Amino acid sequence: MITGFKNFIMRGNVIDLAVAVVIGAAFTSVVTALVEGLLNPLIAAIFGQPQLDDVWMFEVNGAVFTIGAVLGAIINFLLVAAAVYFVVVMPMNALAERRKRGVEPEPAAPAEDVLLLQEIRDLLAARRDV
Secondary structure, rough: OOHHHHHHOOOHHHHHHHHHHHHHHHHHHHHHHHHHHHHHHHHHHOOOOOOOOHHEEEOOOEEEEEEEHHHHHHHHHHHHHHHHHHHHHHHHHHHHHHHHHHOOOOOOHHHHHHHHHHHHHHHHHHHHHH
Protein backbone atom coordinates (compact mmCIF):
# COMPACT_ATOMS: atom_id res chain seq x y z
CA MET A 1 0.00 0.00 0.00
CA ILE A 2 2.82 2.43 0.85
CA THR A 3 4.60 1.60 -2.40
CA GLY A 4 1.45 2.32 -4.36
CA PHE A 5 1.04 5.66 -2.62
CA LYS A 6 4.70 6.54 -3.27
CA ASN A 7 4.29 5.68 -6.95
CA PHE A 8 1.17 7.83 -7.12
CA ILE A 9 2.92 10.82 -5.54
CA MET A 10 5.99 10.51 -7.75
CA ARG A 11 4.02 10.47 -11.01
CA GLY A 12 4.47 13.54 -13.16
CA ASN A 13 0.75 14.38 -13.15
CA VAL A 14 0.66 14.96 -9.39
CA ILE A 15 3.71 17.21 -9.49
CA ASP A 16 2.30 19.14 -12.47
CA LEU A 17 -0.96 19.59 -10.60
CA ALA A 18 0.87 20.86 -7.50
CA VAL A 19 2.77 23.40 -9.61
CA ALA A 20 -0.49 24.50 -11.24
CA VAL A 21 -2.14 25.03 -7.85
CA VAL A 22 0.78 27.13 -6.60
CA ILE A 23 0.83 29.23 -9.77
CA GLY A 24 -2.96 29.61 -9.58
CA ALA A 25 -2.75 30.81 -6.00
CA ALA A 26 -0.07 33.34 -6.92
CA PHE A 27 -2.13 34.48 -9.90
CA THR A 28 -5.07 35.16 -7.57
CA SER A 29 -3.24 38.15 -6.14
CA VAL A 30 -2.81 39.58 -9.65
CA VAL A 31 -6.54 39.25 -10.37
CA THR A 32 -7.42 40.69 -6.95
CA ALA A 33 -5.20 43.70 -7.58
CA LEU A 34 -6.76 44.17 -11.01
CA VAL A 35 -10.28 44.03 -9.60
CA GLU A 36 -9.57 46.26 -6.59
CA GLY A 37 -7.32 48.70 -8.44
CA LEU A 38 -9.19 49.09 -11.72
CA LEU A 39 -12.57 47.39 -11.80
CA ASN A 40 -13.98 48.52 -8.45
CA PRO A 41 -13.08 52.21 -8.99
CA LEU A 42 -14.65 52.01 -12.46
CA ILE A 43 -17.82 50.54 -10.96
CA ALA A 44 -17.82 53.21 -8.26
CA ALA A 45 -17.57 55.87 -10.96
CA ILE A 46 -20.39 54.36 -13.08
CA PHE A 47 -22.84 53.05 -10.46
CA GLY A 48 -21.95 55.11 -7.41
CA GLN A 49 -21.15 51.93 -5.43
CA PRO A 50 -17.65 51.00 -4.22
CA GLN A 51 -17.98 47.32 -5.24
CA LEU A 52 -19.92 45.36 -7.80
CA ASP A 53 -21.39 43.27 -4.95
CA ASP A 54 -23.46 46.28 -3.87
CA VAL A 55 -24.93 46.91 -7.34
CA TRP A 56 -28.45 45.62 -8.17
CA MET A 57 -29.12 44.33 -4.68
CA PHE A 58 -32.72 43.72 -3.65
CA GLU A 59 -34.66 41.90 -0.96
CA VAL A 60 -37.76 39.73 -1.23
CA ASN A 61 -39.35 38.34 1.97
CA GLY A 62 -36.08 38.64 3.89
CA ALA A 63 -33.99 36.97 1.16
CA VAL A 64 -31.26 39.21 -0.24
CA PHE A 65 -30.47 38.88 -3.94
CA THR A 66 -27.12 40.25 -5.07
CA ILE A 67 -26.95 40.20 -8.84
CA GLY A 68 -23.81 42.31 -8.68
CA ALA A 69 -22.00 39.53 -6.79
CA VAL A 70 -22.82 37.07 -9.57
CA LEU A 71 -21.66 39.55 -12.20
CA GLY A 72 -18.48 40.13 -10.19
CA ALA A 73 -17.74 36.39 -10.12
CA ILE A 74 -18.34 36.14 -13.87
CA ILE A 75 -16.06 39.11 -14.54
CA ASN A 76 -13.34 37.61 -12.31
CA PHE A 77 -13.62 34.30 -14.16
CA LEU A 78 -13.40 36.02 -17.53
CA LEU A 79 -10.34 38.02 -16.40
CA VAL A 80 -8.57 34.86 -15.22
CA ALA A 81 -9.51 32.95 -18.37
CA ALA A 82 -8.33 35.81 -20.60
CA ALA A 83 -5.05 36.13 -18.72
CA VAL A 84 -4.39 32.38 -18.91
CA TYR A 85 -5.24 32.36 -22.60
CA PHE A 86 -3.09 35.35 -23.54
CA VAL A 87 -0.17 34.58 -21.20
CA VAL A 88 0.01 30.77 -21.46
CA VAL A 89 -2.15 29.22 -24.19
CA MET A 90 -1.56 31.66 -27.03
CA PRO A 91 2.26 31.71 -26.69
CA MET A 92 2.37 27.91 -26.42
CA ASN A 93 0.19 27.57 -29.53
CA ALA A 94 2.44 30.00 -31.40
CA LEU A 95 5.52 28.04 -30.32
CA ALA A 96 3.93 24.75 -31.40
CA GLU A 97 3.05 26.30 -34.78
CA ARG A 98 6.61 27.57 -35.23
CA ARG A 99 7.97 24.11 -34.42
CA LYS A 100 5.54 22.56 -36.87
CA ARG A 101 6.75 24.92 -39.64
CA GLY A 102 10.38 24.25 -38.72
CA VAL A 103 11.12 27.83 -37.66
CA GLU A 104 11.71 26.93 -34.02
CA PRO A 105 13.91 23.89 -33.28
CA GLU A 106 12.61 21.05 -31.18
CA PRO A 107 13.86 20.97 -27.59
CA ALA A 108 17.33 19.48 -27.23
CA ALA A 109 17.76 15.94 -25.99
CA PRO A 110 18.20 15.57 -22.24
CA ALA A 111 21.66 16.24 -20.88
CA GLU A 112 24.03 13.34 -20.26
CA ASP A 113 23.53 13.45 -16.48
CA VAL A 114 19.74 13.33 -16.91
CA LEU A 115 20.04 10.30 -19.18
CA LEU A 116 22.30 8.61 -16.63
CA LEU A 117 19.82 9.30 -13.82
CA GLN A 118 16.96 7.93 -15.93
CA GLU A 119 18.95 4.77 -16.62
CA ILE A 120 19.69 4.33 -12.89
CA ARG A 121 16.00 4.86 -12.10
CA ASP A 122 14.96 2.25 -14.67
CA LEU A 123 17.52 -0.27 -13.37
CA LEU A 124 16.35 0.23 -9.78
CA ALA A 125 12.72 -0.16 -10.83
CA ALA A 126 13.53 -3.37 -12.74
CA ARG A 127 15.46 -4.70 -9.73
CA ARG A 128 12.55 -3.94 -7.39
CA ASP A 129 10.08 -5.80 -9.63
CA VAL A 130 12.17 -9.02 -9.59
